[in-house]
Amino acid sequence: MAQERIVDKRGRLQLGRAFAGRQFEVAALPDGDILLRALPEIPENERWLHTPEMKAKLQRAMEWMRSHTPAETDLDQLEAAYNAMAADRARRRKGPKSGK
Secondary structure, eight states, X not given: OOOOXXXXXXSOOOOOXXXXXXXXXXXXXXXXXXXXXXXXXXXXXXXXXXXXXXXXXXXXXXXXXXXXXXXXOOXXXXXXXXXXXXXXXXXXXXXXXXXX
């Protein structure tokens, strides 16, 4: 239902209590109209997913996924590679032995 509203001297537009606290996307159209689009509520702990940087990373991941065919993983080979990496990391943490 369309209703007429007036923008006040401070540039505010009253939409009514039903819209209080909601977030909107505002688009100024070429013909001078303004489009308000209600945005979905996103929990605080998920907002990082909706940043432009993360959206770009997710887009790159989706493109990679489409261009690479899934392959069977040899779990024994994967475990051996992990164990070798963990052993190498442990050796580097200990550092060189000091001789007295």
